[in-house]
Amino acid sequence: xxxxxxxxxxxxxxxxxxxxxxxxxxxxxxxxxxxxxxxxxxxxxxxxxxxxxxxxxxxxxxxxxxxxxxxxxxxxxxxxxxxxxxxxxxxxxxxxxxxxxxxxxxxxxxxxxxxxxxxxxxxxxxxxxxxxxxxxxxxxxxxxxxxxxxxxxxxxxxxxxxxxxxxxxxxxxxxxxxxxxxxxxxxxxxxxxxxxxxxxxxxxxxxxxxxxxxxxxxxxxxxxxxxxxxxxxxxxxxxxxxxxxxxxxxxxxxxxxxxxxxxxxxxxxxxxxxxxxxxxxxxxxxxxxxxxxxxxxxxxxxxxxxxxxxxxxxxxxxxxxxxxxxxxxxxxxxxxxxxxxxxxxxxxxxxxxxxxxxxxxxxxxxxxxxxxxxxxxxxxxxxxxxxxxxxxxxxxxxxxxxxxxxxxxxxxxxxxxxxx
Amino acid sequence: xxxxxxxxxxxxxxxxxxxxxxxxxxxxxxxxxxxxxxxxxxxxxxxxxxxxxxxxxxxxxxxxxxxxxxxxxxxxxxxxxxxxxxxxxxxxxxxxxxxxxxxxxxxxxxxxxxxxxxxxxxxxxxxxxxxxxxxxxxxxxxxxxxxxxxxxxxxxxxxxxxxxxxxxxxxxxxxxxxxxxxxxxxxxxxxxxxxxxxxxxxxxxxxxxxxxxxxxxxxxxxxxxxxxxxxxxxxxxxxxxxxxxxxxxxxxxxxxxxxxxxxxxxxxxxxxxxxxxxxxxxxxxxxxxxxxxxxx
Numbered sequence: 048x049x050x051x052x053x054x055x056x057x058x059x060x061x062x063x064x065x066x067x068x069x070x071x072x073x074x075x076x077x078x079x080x081x082x083x084x085x086x087x088x089x090x091x092x093x094x095x096x097x098x099x100x101x102x103x104x105x106x107x108x109x110x111x112x113x114x115x116x117x118x119x120x121x122x123x124x125x126x127x128x129x130x131x132x133x134x135x136x137x138x139x140x141x142x143x144x145x146x147x148x149x150x151x152x153x154x155x156x157x158x159x160x161x162x163x164x165x166x167x168x169x170x171x172x173x174x175x176x177x178x179x180x181x182x183x184x185x186x187x188x189x190x191x192x193x194x195x196x197x198x199x200x201x202x203x204x205x206x207x208x209x210x211x212x213x214x215x216x217x218x219x220x221x222x223x224x225x226x227x228x229x230x231x232x233x234x235x236x237x238x239x240x241x242x243x244x245x246x247x248x249x250x251x252x253x254x255x256x257x258x259x260x261x262x263x264x265x266x267x268x269x270x271x272x273x274x275x276x277x278x279x280x281x282x283x284x285x286x287x288x289x290x291x292x293x294x295x296x297x298x299x300x301x302x303x304x305x306x307x308x309x310x311x312x313x314x315x316x317x318x319x320x321x322x323x324x325x326x327x328x329x330x331x332x333x334x335x336x337x338x339x340x341x342x343x344x345x346x347x348x349x350x351x352x353x354x355x356x357x358x359x360x361x362x363x364x365x366x367x368x369x370x371x372x373x374x375x376x377x378x379x380x381x382x383x384x385x386x387x388x389x390x391x392x393x394x395x396x397x398x399x400x401x402x403x404x405x406x407x408x409x410x411x412x413x414x415x416x417x418x419x420x421x422x423x424x425x426x427x428x429x430x431x432x433x434x435x436x437x438x439x440x441x442x443x444x445x446x447x448x449x450x451x452x453x454x455x456x457x458x459x460x461x462x463x464x465x466x467x
Numbered sequence: 468x469x470x471x472x473x474x475x476x477x478x479x480x481x482x483x484x485x486x487x488x489x490x491x492x493x494x495x496x497x498x499x500x501x502x503x504x505x506x507x508x509x510x511x512x513x514x515x516x517x518x519x520x521x522x523x524x525x526x527x528x529x530x531x532x533x534x535x536x537x538x539x540x541x542x543x544x545x546x547x548x549x550x551x552x553x554x555x556x557x558x559x560x561x562x563x564x565x566x567x568x569x570x571x572x573x574x575x576x577x578x579x580x581x582x583x584x585x586x587x588x589x590x591x592x593x594x595x596x597x598x599x600x601x602x603x604x605x606x607x608x609x610x611x612x613x614x615x616x617x618x619x620x621x622x623x624x625x626x627x628x629x630x631x632x633x634x635x636x637x638x639x640x641x642x643x644x645x646x647x648x649x650x651x652x653x654x655x656x657x658x659x660x661x662x663x664x665x666x667x668x669x670x671x672x673x674x675x676x677x678x679x680x681x682x683x684x685x686x687x688x689x690x691x692x693x694x695x696x697x698x699x700x701x702x703x704x705x706x707x708x709x710x711x712x713x714x715x716x717x718x719x720x721x722x723x724x725x726x727x728x729x730x731x732x733x734x735x736x737x738x739x740x741x742x743x744x745x746x747x748x749x750x751x752x753x754x755x756x757x758x759x760x761x762x763x
Binding site for chain 1: 518546548550551553557565609
């Protein structure tokens with residue numbers, strides 16, 4: 048055990064001295080700080096825009112209603128705060144004249160309204176329609192509403208009666224199922240993605256580290272100094288500690304930014320903060336550790352089979368596929384978190400680390416599900432550790448061509464070949 | 468007591484790579500383990516070090532079965548390897564800690580050997596900035612930092628310049644004087660010849676020759692003469708019916724079948740008034756013995 052800690056502490060020191068690690072962590076932290084400040088940045092730009100965007104500076108839009116279809120109601124466009132200054136013309140204006148006004152900069156664009164039979168035709172004229180594929184929705188909604196108002200007013204309805212025709216609607220979602228999901232599922236899916244990346248890339252470091260030791264031949268000296276089992280466990284422990292600290296720093300920075308930088312109530316609108324409890328934090332850490340251990344030990348196995356640095360990607364391919372399948376199983380079933388498939392994803396060992404913490408967060412995980420999930424995960428880790436350490440012990444001193452799956456099976460069967 | 472390797476076998480699959488090897492080291496000395504590439508040297512070394520298990524046989528150190536936890540061995544592998552981006556001080560101290568040393572003693576030993584091998588100025592440098600020879604010396608210190616009782620050196624001199632070779636030789640001799648048992652594997656026969664008192668030659672996993680090097684040589688008849696003359700002696704050598712192995716500026720190496728042929732040539736040179744500067748009847752070198760035993 049002492050040697051495991053010696054290997055782990057050396058690994059920690061080694062990782063923390065890597066510039067690539069420090070720089071990538073710093074970039075992530077900067078991205079978080081910037082990301083949480085996006086609303087403030089937009090606000091800063093908007094406020095400076097608002098100062099300049101007086102009514103004088105609004106884009107001028109000419110609205111031609113020569114047939115007075117709107118019965119004089121088009122003036123209301125200027126009261127709708129659409130960000131334009133509308134100039135209403137009830138006399139006929141020719142296209143050439145409108146074109147000249149646009150080219151002279153007197154107006155930005157024009158809306159020419161005519162009526163044929165039961166069709167109200169709106170021509171939208173502007174200098175360049177390259178970036179347009181339809182008339183802006185704000186115009187179509189405003190014109191449609193005003194047309195209805197105009198027609199109703201012709202029938203003699205009062206303003207109050209018009210309000211009755213167009214009341215405010217308030218919508219509310221309710222479900223018949225017993226389980227109530229707390230929080231915004233899409234935000235939780237995003238958090239699941241973050242946890243996946245944290246676990247996956249942390250575990251990947253184990254493979255890189257083992258391959259580096261093998262290809263640099265330092266492993267020859269290392270295996271005479273301690274047991275292969277100690278190397279694998281020490282390395283996994285060391286990188287895991289660094290990964291956990293890294294994630295803790297990222298979460299702390301993110302939480303601090305969320306608290307100080309986000310507009311009031313923004314976080315509450317997407318997350319049920321009452322669900323973020325110390326219990327959830329403990330389970331997230333547990334699943335991070337167990338998920339990391341699962342993938343790290345798999346990567347220890349594949350890393351030890353590589354003879355040349357250029358073969359790392361190929362050797363790690365199968366683990367990457369397992370991880371991606373596990374993640375997507377968790378990710379997509381989370382769209383329907385009360386489904387049986389999501390329950391399965393929270394127990395299946397290759398997806399549970401990315402799934403169960405969020406089921407707990409949504410308040411839909413039962414105690415028995417959590418217990419089974421952790422038990423399955425721990426059992427899987429023990430099996431993977433057993434296989435990985437045996438294969439690692441045999442493969443680590445093999446410098447020949449890449450070790451095939453068949454070779455690995457033979458190495459596992461010949462378990463007494465190396466002193467693991 | 469020391470090291471006893473007795474009837475050791477090892478197979479990988481159906482291939483037998485070590486076939487019934489036995490040898491022992493009773494006192495601190497240097498034992499030469501020789502063989503062609505793939506002869507089974509590395510596998511034998513790994514079994515002695517407890518990295519891989521034997522198929523059958525027995526390896527004991529001071530009467531106890533070799534197990535990693537019971538032994539204090541050091542190893543300089545043929546495959547040179549260091550952590551390229553970790554400071555030398557840190558990586559040597561890491562291995563010292565893995566081998567159970569306390570920091571103070573490890574530091575003391577590190578400084579001692581770094582000074583001996585003239586690398587003390589590089590201790591706070593990363594190995595990627597060092598020459599291959601200096602990296603090799605760093606790896607050598609890693610192998611001996613924990614004062615091993617048995618040290619295995621696989622090709623210790625390959626890649627070293629003459630100055631560094633001499634430095635390393637002195638350190639190896641110092642270790643033997645201090646009581647270290649050393650197994651040296653090398654393709655450089657003169658190195659083994661210079662250091663080893665006993666040797667074992669492996670060929671395809673089998674022992675083809677083993678024993679005390681001096682005694683082995685005694686069993687071989689003289690096979691060469693080293694001759695230096697003032698005048699050209701080509702015709703005299705031809706008259707003696709001997710074949711020149713190599714010659715340059717009246718320095719000759721001549722093949723003989725036995726010592727008598729040498730004496731006859733010496734008499735002939737004297738009769739023809741050829742002035743002889745050097746004349747030596749030589750026993751076969753380890754190189755010659757090795758070629759004879761394992762050369763196809």
